Amino acid sequence: MDTRSALALLYRRAGFGASSSELSQASALGFSATLAELLGGLQQADPAADAIEVPTMLQPPFYEPKSLNTPAAIAQLNQTLSQERIALTDWWLGRMVASNNPLKEKLTFFLHCHFPTAISKVRFPAYMYRQNQIFRTLGSGDFANLTTAVSTDPAMLIWLDAGTDRMPDPNENFARELMERFTMGIGTYTEFDVRAAAFAFTGWHLNNATGQFAIAPKLHSNTPQTFLGHQGITTGQEVINIVTRTSACAQFVVCSVWSRFAYPVKPSDPLVVELASTYSNDRNLTNLLRTVFEHPNFLSATTATGLIKQPVEYVVGALRALKIPAARIPAIRPPIMNALASLGQVLFDPPSVGGWPQNEYWLSTSAALARWRFAHQLALIGDVSLVADSPPASRVEAAGELLSVTSWSPSTAAALKKASVNPHTLVTLALVSPEYVSN
Amino acid sequence: MTDFESSETWPTDEVLGEPIEEDVDHPNEARVGWGVDRRKFLALAGGLGTAGVLSATLGPRLWEGFFSSPSKAPAPLKLALSPKPAVSQASSSAKKPLILVTLYGGNDGLNTVIPYQTSIYESNRGTLAIDPSKVLPLGDGYGLHPSMPGFKKLWDAKQLAVIQGVGFANPNYSHFESMDIWQSGVPGEPVSSGWLGRWLDATNSSPLKAVSIGPTMPTLLTGVRVQGAAIPPGKLVLPGDSTEQLLFATLSQINSGEPQLLSEAAAASSNLIQLSHQMGPTLSRTATSDPLHLKDANPNSLAANGGAALAIANGGGGQSTPNVLATQLSIVANLILAGAVPQVYSVELGGFDTHVNQLTTQERLLGELDAAVTAFVEAMANTPQGNDAVVMIYTEFGRRVSANSSAGTDHGWANNVLITGPTVKGGFYGEPSDLARLQEGNLVFTTDFRTVYATLFDKVLGVDPKPFLQGSFNSFSMV
Structure with missing residues (x-):
């Protein structure tokens, strides 16, 4: 290469x-x-992204329960939250578009996908913002610390019902998904471990008045549990400390990072095992990213053709390439939100605790139409001068420059060549070409 | 002449107008914590389209070239199962539509078809046990959840089959692995093809033969060679002028030897052209009608703008909440009644992961299911295209028999599968799981889930089930 x-x-x-x-x-x-x-x-710091103003959002306590006693009051609150949510989405998209420090926003997006949490259940944009800031500020450090911070943060407490774990039969939701989706992966623990962890997390809850994490002593089980072979476990923090230090977790995290930054692999892949032993030294995600990008397998054909752009990456990448300033996002929100919604990736609203799948998942017939509609609209309002100002004979090459695509396939090149009389059509087609749709 | 429209939509400065459901009016409910919940993006997608519509036409001859061009099929994917192609359709009789309704999150079957007369049920469920006086009795000691009056009518009309005790060996507590097993039709080692995807492969079908409604495609319609198509809701209007559309088709051609993902991206675009050509006029024509009649309002309000076939029905759910399942089934009904290409349809409803406050959440969701499915069956009945339609309703697992301390239930094992349709022979099938013989607190399966698939292959799709399922399974006789 x-x-x-x-x-x-x-x-x-x-x-x-x-x-x-x-x-x-x-x-x-x-x-x-x-x-x-x-x-x-x-x-x-990222001054260009930090210049995007954080929207004003209701803070806890969000409302007086007694005041929410009329349909009008409920509708008013719903409308406020809905507007906040739109503004928060603008804010994050704006950061990604404006950033001069793109890995920070990319890592934040990766962590949103790794710890998928949806506003449809969390409800309050202020809580989604708080979680997002945890990803941004702690995401480049120790994964164990990050997991603790995310687990004791309101968004996750609400999302996986951790706030309702109580004796005598604690619900297993958070305990199971912590291990299955966030840290270890299925098959690396038993149902006894799920039960033991559920007991250790009893009493964890969110204080709705303050918006702070708390442990209710009366709801907490002090019965010592045996968890993953460790005896005498009584607290949720101990559970997090244990799971984040397992070799299964090292492989799971490495697998998650490699699969999203290079190409999909399984946790058992020898490459993952190799990187996991290095990662285990410090569990530091910055160091892990360095290892990934410096790995000989990163600069390979397998990597170069190994991923399809996630819809957010597709939309943000196109906005940046066509020089749409972040400040303009609210004004052109409909096509942006339409694209993300009809592709099935709405920020802050993953479909489940499993997050969004990869690759083929984004290659449906519907998705092809959604990308085309967006590309067509964006090419009309974006800056395509790099292509338009080139002589027609070199416009195909210019489209590659514009979109950072280094080579076109024969059928794409043929189509683009025929479109070169019309820069708008040419850029639209380049944006929907398989080469640009892939990452 | 192809009914081809192009949308020259200039982005406007209008603010996103569609209210996003926040459910603040149900603060104690377990909300859509788990499960693909499409309500938001359907609302978004439906609410934002604004279109000044220009028409462009392309002569049919022009299109022929696209569709007859060789090597359109994506390169073979490396998947574990690869049944031999070209299984012939057993009968040439009119195709029977098959509709799969996937309930994501793990619907609690014990509170759906309720053994309300057994004390074990009551003692295990405590406050989550449904009041026996409100259960809709089916006989044999079972009754339906009170929010399913439509299903009760189907039962009384002998159009609802309840298959009890359905599951598989070595059940899995993970949403994702369990759903993978259900959708692949292969227990044990995961495979990435779906049980109906392999049928697409084996019958050399067009991707339009099996479709989902919405942005993405579930595993169950993913074949080794053929992937089902995802139908975008609303009018199918391709962007651009005829030149742009023609060149879009050009770049959707697959280049020999190119990497697999690039081929698949090209195939998706190629399928879009095919979809638009074969079903675009139907989708555009039916985007404003709702055969489910779930809302009394002027049907034109359904198409207030762009893709608003979505804002169709409010079938028994929340106050202003569009019933997302009804919306999908309304589109399916339109396509079936119009005699469209697909035979298999996949729709879905999420939010069934009721670890907390199960009563309110499940009541709402089963109400949506009830309204949408029963209106759909009614719309199909006595129509030449839809009378043989068969609807299968399933979820990834049942829930733990004993309630937890959060007024909810955790992940469990065996469950019921519901099958309905105008010509389905109603009644109980299979054997109920024994409440007195639980394992790890869970219902143990009595009927292998592939028996249900064998029935559908055999009786609905008219093919020998064997090549698609590892093993031989006897069909039920409800179809």
Whole structure:
């Protein structure tokens, strides 16, 4: 892989794609220095993204239960929350579009997918914002600390009913999904471990008045449990400490990261096992990302053709490529939200605790139409001057520059060539080409 | 002449107008915690389309080239099961529509078809036990959940089959692995093809033969070579002028030797062209009608804008909540009544993972299911296209027999499967799981779930079930 292609790949995976000028700058720096810069960004502020104003949101206590006693009052609250949710989505999309530090937003998005939590149940945008900030601020550090922070945060407490675990028959929802979906993966624990963990999490709840995590002593079981071979376990924190230090967790996290930044693998893949032993030294996600991007298998054909863009990556990547400023997002919200909704990936609202699947899942007939509609509209309002200002004979190449696609297949090239009289059509088609749809 | 429209939609500055359901009016309810809940994006997708519509036409001859071009099929995927192709359809009689209703999250079957006269039920369920005086009796000591009066009518008309004790060996407590087993039709080692996807493969079917309604496609319609199509709700209007549409088809061609995901992306676009060509006019024509008649309002209100076939019905759910299942089934009904290409349809309803406050949540969801499915069966009855339609309703697992301390139930094992349709022979099938012989607190299956699939292959799709299922299973006689 030549340097420019390698850098284009790095920018697609560690960010949302690169502009032609970014690629030229990066080429001058070289792969290692560019990677160091992207990783360094994880520890730095992002002034361009931080300039996007955080919307005003209701804070806990969100309402007086007694005041919600008329249909009008309920409707009013619902409307407020619905408007907040729209503003919060604008805010995050705006950050992704504006960011000069794209790996930070990309990692935040990855963690939203790793710890899927949906506003349809959490209800309060202020809580989704809080969780999102945990991903952004703690996501580049120790995975065990991150898991504790996410687990004791209101969004997760509400989402998996942890706040309702109580004696004598605690519900198993959080205990099971913590191990199955977030840390260890199915088949690495027993039903006894699920029960034991459920007992350890009893009493965990959200104080609705303050919006703070608390443990209710009266609801908490102090009966010592044997959990994953550890005896005398009585607290949820102990459970999190244990699960996040297992080798199963190391493989699960490595598998999750590799599968979303390079190409899909199974936890048992030798590559995962290899990386998991390094990861286990510190459980640090920045270091894990470095290991992934520096791995010889990363710069391979398997990686380059191994992922389809998630809808959010598709939309944000296209907005950035066509230079739509973040400030304009609220004004062009309908086509953006339409695209995300009809592709099936609404931010803050994953379909289940399993999150969003990958690759083929985004290649339905419906999805093809949704992408085309969005591309058609975006090409009308976006900046396609890079293509339009080129002579027709070199417009196909210019479209590649615009979208950071380094080569077109014969059928795509044929279609784009025929469209080169009309830059709008050409860019639309380039945006829906298999080469751009893949990541 | 192809009924081809193009939407030149300029993005407007209008604010997202569709209210997003927050359910603040049901603060104690377990909400859609688990399960694919499409309500939001259906609402979004339906509410935002604004279209100045331009018409463009393409002569049929122009299209022929696209559809007859060779090598449209995606490269074979590496999947575990690969039945031999070209199983012939057993009969040439009119095709019977098959509709799969997937309930995501694990519906509590014990509170759906309720053994309300047994004390074991009452003692295990405590406050979650449904009041026996409100249960809708079916006989044999069983009754339906009170929010299912429509299903009770179907039962009385002998059009509802209840298959009891359905499951598989080595049951799995994971939503995802259990659903994978159900949708692949293969217990044990996971395979990535679906039980109906393999039927698409084996019958060399078009992707339009088996479709889902909405953005994505469930595993059950994924074959090794052929993937079912996902039908976008609402009018099917392709963007761009005829040149753009023609070139879109050009770049949807598969290049030999290209990576698999690129081929699959091209195939999705190619399928879209095929969908638009074969079903676009029907979808556009029926986008404003609701054969389910679940709302008294002027049917034109259904198509207030863009894709608003979605805002169809409010079938017994919340106050202003569109019944998302009714919306999907309304689209299915339209397609069946119009004699459209698909024979198999997949629709879904999520939110059944009732670890907490099960009573209110399940009541609401079963009410939506009841309204939508019974209106659908009614719409199919006595129509030449729909009278043989068969609806199968299933979920990934049953729930634990004993309630937890959060007024909910945890993941469990065996469950009922419901089958209904105008010509289905109603009654109980299979053997109920023994409440006195639980394992790990769970119902043990008596009927292998593949028996249900064998029945559908045999009696609805008219093919020998064997090549699709590992093993031989006798069919039931309800179809």
